[in-house]
Amino acid sequence: MEPKNNPNELNVSDFALVFEDLTRIFIRLPSIEKLSFTTLSVLHTLSRKSPMRLTELTANEQITQSAITQLVTRLERDGLVERRPDPNDGRVVQVHITALGANVINSRRLDRMVQLTKFIEGLTLEEKRAIASAIPALRHLVELGNNS
Template structure:
């Protein structure tokens, strides 16, 4: 329950870039795994093929992603995050770190150490959730 509540708080932190949760999720996915096929994005984002196609079209129009032919199979289209898309994710991450750091100022040294010692286990939990 604590992780769920913390996730809710982190998702709702104010941001300069006003993008939908699904849009941000696609950009985060591509920032880790670019390039990807549309079918892969559909599966990872758990949306319909039609929805991901529309979203990628909007992201492409905004200069955040681009579609390119797969060099190994010209019939396949891959979605690549652009430098601008990467910048959106990086700037949001830095902004969230700054905001979270302000929250952490209210913790004791012992609480900060407890969080630091839990980070390896949380990192592994993320890896397991990402299928690693």
């Protein structure tokens, strides 16, 4: 006999599955700025936490030091990031997102919002309210994940 779900409790399995599906859709939504997932991840990270050391980016993106160095070199060549000396330690280089790099992230976000609006129109008022009321809890969940 399977245990019945309490409607007042969060089913972590259901939550994970739905978020995996939403993430897959969300990542593929923008029709502009078709860049690799890793490239976009680095730009998104820098749009929130710029500047960062290469070692921090390596740890954050969970790729090798050589891979992040090559990626940052390409992004720098394309004008999306720039390297500058760390003002506190001249031996260290920090990676900064440029205005062009930030524009890539912002334009993708705006495109994504336009496309999501179309999906949201298919929801009932009650479903829209449920999602709106969940935003603070989801934001807190993101903070907890970022701090771990």
